[in-house]
Amino acid sequence: MKFSQIPYQRPKMNEISDAWQIAMEKLNQAKSVEDAYYALLSLDGQQRYFESMAVISEIRHTMDTNDDFYKQEEVFFERAKVEFEGLIQERNQMILKSLYVDEIREYLSPAVVDRLKKNAEAFDPCIQNLLEEENALSGKYFPMTANITGQLAGKTYSIAELGKLAGNDDRETRRIFSGVMEAAYEKKSKEFDCLFHDLVQVRQQIASKLGFDNFVAVGYGRMGRTSYTPEDMAVFRREVEEILTPVVYDLFKAQEKRLGLQSLMNFDENTDFLTGNPSPKAGIPVLLDTFQSFFSNLSPSTKDFYQELRDKEFYDLGIRKGKIMGAYSNFVPLFHAPFVFETYNETAGAVKTFAHECGHAYQSYLVSKEVFVENTKNSSDLAEIHSMTMEFFSWEGMEALFGETGVKKYQYFHLKRALSFIPYGTAVDAFQHEIYENPDWTPAERLSAWKALEEKFLPWRRYTKDGFYDQGRFWQRQVHIYKWPFYYIDYVLAQVCALQFFLWSLKDQAGAFQAYEKLLEISGRRSFTEALEEVGLKSPFIPGSMKKVANEIQEMILALEESL
Incomplete structure (x- = not known):
């Protein structure tokens, strides 16, 4: 069945709630492990149905934010998701209190149960109204930006x-x-200010009702982080500032000289050569066919994954009015299928983004037949390794899109952006810690805080005087800050790990890909640090691990620069 043919029906929350309570009672009254197992299966069926309808609605809404039907469905889900989250947390509490919790840990895996426990710290029925308010506010960001x-x-x-x-x-x-x-x-600047100010206030109220000083602990709980703390992140950010930022600064100063500029401006940063940037062959069909060839050659499993994606048309890459900017991959549990979404604008960055989302989608494909839907999920730090590593594996197919000379430019483009992204993503994380630790800041104080962080982590950046970005507003283009607080650092941690996979693949392509597929398969059942250790990657939190990666990638960038 093609995505356009999938039927959608608004979930009837009273029916879901009734079925949920019946299954919960069976779990509570379970006389054996088998009884508990079948009760969990009943709960899983309800979860699959609700999450599938929510995902279908969200995808179709982002495809056209002006569609009145799905606009109303998203309003419905602003409340329904909070109600369903309450049911999920009831289930999680019962699992943790069950006589058979040890056996359930084996069904779901210890990491999943630990993650559910961490999630539970960020929820209580007393905050449901506030969660609905938060969802309604954060839901305004996409429509606000889609039609700019x-x-x-x-x-x-x-x-x-x-x-x-x-x-x-x-x-x-x-x-x-x-x-x-x-x-x-x-x-839209004042709208951005007001929307975010309201979000900070609501999130602070949520934190206070849960007994926390500020929203930072709530954010970590929502992200299910079980293997590192805010203190670990502070150490990591310091290492980025001291080790990586100077390396990236030198890359941009060399670019400034190469382009013959007195001052490299922000709009120059993505122009690497006077001879022009890498430009892919035009058209979405060309992109799709190029990746068809790449995935067919990569492995039998990737071949089947991509063929199914195309046959079922579980993707949307076009640009049109009302469609949101950006890209994502989502998973429809009832149909065991991932969906890839992008506004593909025929640039090198858009090609890289498509590879990125295919990495997410391939992981969803590999685990799509898991018995419990919770095992198809994983922490976002691991999820972003899946996607960012696929960006590098896809180098094998890039010559067909960029040509013999263009592919070297693409490789330079990719490596330089991989390194330079890390300080930016770290600044986003530092910013979120600061704003939630200081919930009483005014919008103007938040802009000043961002400007200070740019000076620390992005010292090469120069904006047009008094423009939108120069006011300290660049972060307002970052959807994650509005909708998914504390997610963004996971891209950074994943980038460090993806670069390790890339360096590994240069020496042993088969071994690196085998380890990569293992990571995809175990991510739903391991914590971040456990999974890295099992597949042979070093944790970004180990002192010195970033320096080794940065030095090797810098050498590759310089070698590519000399060859062009």
Whole structure:
């Protein structure tokens, strides 16, 4: 069945709740491990149904935020998801108190049960109204940004179109369209301020009702982090600042010299060479066919995964009015199938993003037949290793898209951005710690805090004076800060691990891919540090591990630069 043919029906929460309570009573009254197991299966069936309908609605809404039907369905889910989360937490508490908790830990895995316990710290029935309010507020971000447009010389451009033009090889074109994009966002600046201020206040109320000083602990609980703490993250951020930021600074200063510029501006950062950036062959069909060949050659399993993705049309890559900007992969449990979403604008970055989302989707495909839906899930730090590592494995197919010379430029582009992303992502994480530790800050104080963090982690960055970004607003383009607090650092941790996989693959491609597939298969049953150790990767929290990776990648970047 193709995605467009999948029937959608709004879940009837009273029926789900009734069935849930019957299964919960069976779990509570279980006289044997088998009784407990079958009660959990009944609960799992309800979870699969609800989550599938929620995912289908969300996908179709993001495909067209102007569709009135799915607009209303998302309003419904703002409340329904909170109600269902209450049911999930009831189940989790009963699992933790069950006479058969040790056996259940074996069914689900110790890591899953530990994660459920951590999640439980961030929930209580007394905060349900606040959670509904938080969902309603965060849900405003996508519609607010999906229809942002910029105007120039009587023509209207979408943000996706402006993003592509702002990366043009001609500097004056970059400058002009970057300015148009900033002006488009500037019109929404007060809305961004007010929305985020309201979110911080609601999240602080949630933290207070749960007995925490601030929202940081709630954020870590929601993320299910069981193997590292805010204190560990502070040490990691310091290592990024002291070890990696100087390396990236040197890369941008070399770029400034290579381009013959007196001052490298933010709109120049993605222009690596005077001869132009790597540009893929045009068209979504070309992209899809290129990856078809790549996945067919990578392994029998990846071949089957990708063929199924295309046959069922579980993807949406086009650009159109009302479709949100960005990319994601989601999983529809009832149909055991992942969905890949992107606004593909035919740039090198968009190609990398497609590979990224395919990495997520491939992991979902491999674990799609797990008995319990909880085992198809994993912590986001591990999930982002799946996606970022696939970006590097996909190098094998890039020559078909970029040509013999272009593929070297693409490799340079990819490695440079992989390193330079780490300080940026670390700044996002530091920012979230600061704003939630200081919930009484004004919007202006938050802008000042972001500017200070840019100076610390991104000292090479220069903006057009008094523009949207120069005001300290670049973070307002980062959806995760609004919708998924404390998620973003997981991209950073994953990037360090993905670079390890990449360096491993240069020496032993087969061995690296075998370890990668093992990671995909065990991620739902292991914590972050447990999974890394099992497949032979070093934790980013081990002192010195980042320095080794940074030095080796820097050497590769310099070698590629000399060859171009």
